[in-house]
Amino acid sequence: MERSNRRLEDENRQKSDFLATMSHELRTPLSSIIAFTDIWEKSHAGDDSAERRLVEEIKQNSTTLLNMVNNTIDAAKLEAGSLRVQCSDVDLVDVVEVVFSVAEPLAIKEGIRLTRTVDPEIPFLRTDAEAVRKIAMNLVSNALKYTGPGGAVDVEAYSAANSQAAVLRVSDTGCGIRREDFETIFQKFDRPSRGDEPPAGGSGLGLYLVKSLTEKLGGTVSVESEVGKGSVFTVQLPLQCPPDEDEGGEGR
Numbered sequence: 001m002e003r004s005n006r007r008l009e010d011e012n013r014q015k016s017d018f019l020a021t022m023s024h025e026l027r028t029p030l031s032s033i034i035a036f037t038d039i040w041e042k043s044h045a046g047d048d049s050a051e052r053r054l055v056e057e058i059k060q061n062s063t064t065l066l067n068m069v070n071n072t073i074d075a076a077k078l079e080a081g082s083l084r085v086q087c088s089d090v091d092l093v094d095v096v097e098v099v100f101s102v103a104e105p106l107a108i109k110e111g112i113r114l115t116r117t118v119d120p121e122i123p124f125l126r127t128d129a130e131a132v133r134k135i136a137m138n139l140v141s142n143a144l145k146y147t148g149p150g151g152a153v154d155v156e157a158y159s160a161a162n163s164q165a166a167v168l169r170v171s172d173t174g175c176g177i178r179r180e181d182f183e184t185i186f187q188k189f190d191r192p193s194r195g196d197e198p199p200a201g202g203s204g205l206g207l208y209l210v211k212s213l214t215e216k217l218g219g220t221v222s223v224e225s226e227v228g229k230g231s232v233f234t235v236q237l238p239l240q241c242p243p244d245e246d247e248g249g250e251g252r
């Protein structure tokens, strides 16, 4: 029994390693495609030709693909217990700014009003900057993905009432989520059907990562939503993230 358990664990780890290696190999050419489109855009500033729109399309699709690859790598690392938390002083104002600059071109293209409301007095967090960026990026990407043209997405960051936590809130006026799906959407690969709507692109890893990373940082995530009206995702992060449980874990 013990031997077969160990074999299963080994196989699982090998699968995660394979996934992580493959994803890394995909990341390099994708990053280079995005870098070339950046160079093209810079050298054709002011150009409004059909060619420019084509290059924008290549860039946006490559960015979406790169996000999916990054999510796959992170999910594989979480499974293998090798995703480490690296604490530093994090300013949520900067995180929201970075996410906003990536998401804004997509919002403009889709005809969605993207706004941010950030309390400049929000205290610095002692947490993992990259994990917070991924949490925010996945929530904002989803909000844009599930909100149609003419809709609105707002990103808020503020101190919790007890001042012991910071809150990141992403709200949208999109298709909304059924109450019975509130819990399952945070599970890996769960993608509830959306009635007559065609399925949106994605792999069902985004919210799983949002929840796993938030919990790794000692926080909580919740959702409120009404079908046809929109959704609000609220992430509460403590000012200081807890020590990494996986740190020094045997065989990891």
Ligand code: ADP
Binding pocket: 142, 143, 146, 172, 174, 175, 176, 177, 185, 186, 190, 191, 192, 201, 202, 203, 204, 205, 206, 207, 208, 231
């Ligand atoms: P993906 O978007 O790749 O399907 P996620 O894990 O990010 O995977 O989301 C899981 C599911 O939750 C989505 O398939 C969608 O049905 C629902 N969902 C997530 N965010 C939103 C949102 N902002 N509005 C409506 N539905 C959402």
